[in-house]
Amino acid sequence: MSDRVPMNGEMCVKCGICEAVCPSRLSSLRSLDLDRSGALPEEIVNCTTCNRCVASCPRSVPITKAIERMRQSMTTQGYAETLANLSAYGTSIVPTSPCNVDVKSCKVAYFAGCLTNHRMGGIAASVEYTLDYLGIEFTRIPEVCCGSPLNRIGRFDLARKMLEKNLGMLRSLGVETVITSCPGCTSTLMEYQDEFEVLHYLDLYDRHRLYTDVDKSDRVATMQFPCHLYRNVSPYTMIIAEQILSAMYDYRRMPEADRCCGAGGGVRRNDLALSRQLKARKVDDIRAMAPDIVITACPQCKVHLSEDVPGIEDLSVVLARALGFSQHEF
């Protein structure tokens, strides 16, 4: 098989912007389009798939997709762990308990994702509470992984098989709209937008103007913009998030709020030290804001940042509390 990755490489003008914005400081980026076989393996696995390079590239070179494709034939300890979990449990992480959900025929489904289902039940409980608050009838499904972690390591065929299992369940229940809370699940399910309306909870809350239902406090809040929500789903999600937070708090945007925290693309699982190194600048930026509360809208960002920013919350949780949800500890 050729090493060449179809990525419109001829379009690259070698401006170096991708290298300049890359949080992992990958020095091989400018050469990727011409000689991908020469890219260092460690540079390929160190990409967090944050998509900042692609968003900044004046020629729209699909750098991240090329890196994922180069990972196709690589096996590292972290990749092996992901593949083993998927094979053994159908989830990207080892489940701590069975995920018991109510399944019924319904036009709306809530798809929570592996990390939320098995480590962060508070996010799922908060989204479910808010759906009830809005009077939206919904079903859950016994989810398997959406396939996003497999796409990030180039296992596109396996990812599609996982996603198809979920889609089959959604189709059998007559679901037309899928509500999500995980950025990776959202962008993966959005590949099927022709068949399902896929709405991240922020889009839904915006549609129902939930920021008009909350009271404002003088607590200072800031927010980490999740890469996969801001760049892979839509920058508009962060406009909604900031509108909600401004209605609830003295909201202040941190510098480079969209810079990756270092958790994504399998980097945290593959090289914890590197992912923590990437996080250090983000933590400094957060602390410089002296916030009373730090928000994100991604379970993976929350896991990673909570090591240094205890009390960091998902936006779904603080909003549900402001709407009357009384469950404080998850």
Ligand code: SF4
């Ligand atoms: S930003 Fe785009 S055009 Fe510039 S060097 Fe990178 S890939 Fe090439």
Ligand code: SF4
């Ligand atoms: S996706 Fe992010 S980490 Fe990967 S090469 Fe692009 S900017 Fe760097």
